[in-house]
Amino acid sequence: MANKGNFDIGRFSDPSLFVLASLADGEKHGYAMMADIETMSGVRLGPGTLYGAIARLERRGMIEVVPTEDRRKPYRLTAAGASALQEQLLSLRNVVQTGLKRLATA
């Protein structure tokens, strides 16, 4: 349950994971995140969904805006965001590995 508490980010939980994963290799603004997520996962996030996820993640202190004069604000992971992402990915890896193992033996 601890994992859920840490990663309880509402209806947009998958988009939030995509955003965190996208920011794992460095800061990006919204448009770059959308392109990166599409390349990474094949999922084309809509702008409303993306910014819903960004707003929730920022509110929870998992990402932060990088100060800039540009209208397009880049975001980066915070330590809490990196930790939450790692936790979630490890959990997913267990699910994936177990699922694949079971499929192979079925």
Next chain:
Amino acid sequence: MKEKNARRLVRLYPRAWRERYGAEFAALLEERRMSVLDVADVALGAADAWLRPQVTDGRMLVLERMRGSVLAVLWGWALFVVAGIGFQKMTEYEDFVQAAHRDFWVGAAFHTVVVGAVVALAAILLGGVPIVFAALRNALSEGRKDVPLLFCVPPLSLAAFVGYVLLLTRVVYPTVGPHAVHSSLNVALFLSVVGAFLLAAVVSIAAVSRAVSRTAIGERLFRFALYPATLVALAMGVVLAALVVWGIALKVQSPALFGGDGGILATHTAYTWLAIVVEMAISACVVAVALIKGFAAARTMPRASS
């Protein structure tokens, strides 16, 4: 996507959200080739932001409450003015003028109504004019045309109303010839004037409310406006009390007039008076509740971080 369309989509979001993400979100929408699905996605995102606020800026929420209270006072006062015009219309007849001269209480109550209405108008101007100037100044500094255009609506509405009245008095009446005061044609034309006035008033107040809502105005002006608004509420209370005294005094001193058909459109005087009292009482309640909420919000306003 064009800048204008992007701005329209951003406006779907709550104010606090727009203050925080509006500029960058608009930049993203302008940069992207938007499909119908994307537009639907933005609409759903906006609905989500309204239902489950993602930006909880305490100052912004409190500011919105204070602005809402000040605008509610404006609407309550407008309703009060409509009732007041009804009272003025009813009492312009000679019988009522003579009753006011004859009886001290009827006369004193009538003059108290007039003084209270003037005080309320002055207080509305005292609190409202600085807000209008601030909204205009902010809009012009941002190069926005929507806010100045919205503030043009009240004078344009007034001009349209005056034009309609002139059309009736200069063209329609001379054409149709003399009619009995309460003939169906006269009543229809009078009701059309009342309708035109109400339409102009509603459109004007709605335009001013919209302009004020769409501009970033500091809390200081809204906080200040609550004090003239208190004066508005007090003046409205005094006018309401005076109106009640006027009716009672008229009933005692001139029962025939009070029980006659001196009301608007030859309706029963007492019923017209009662309708005006009820309308004023409703508007006074609207203003009182708005004030209580406004002061409550002002007390909870967090200190500025700077």
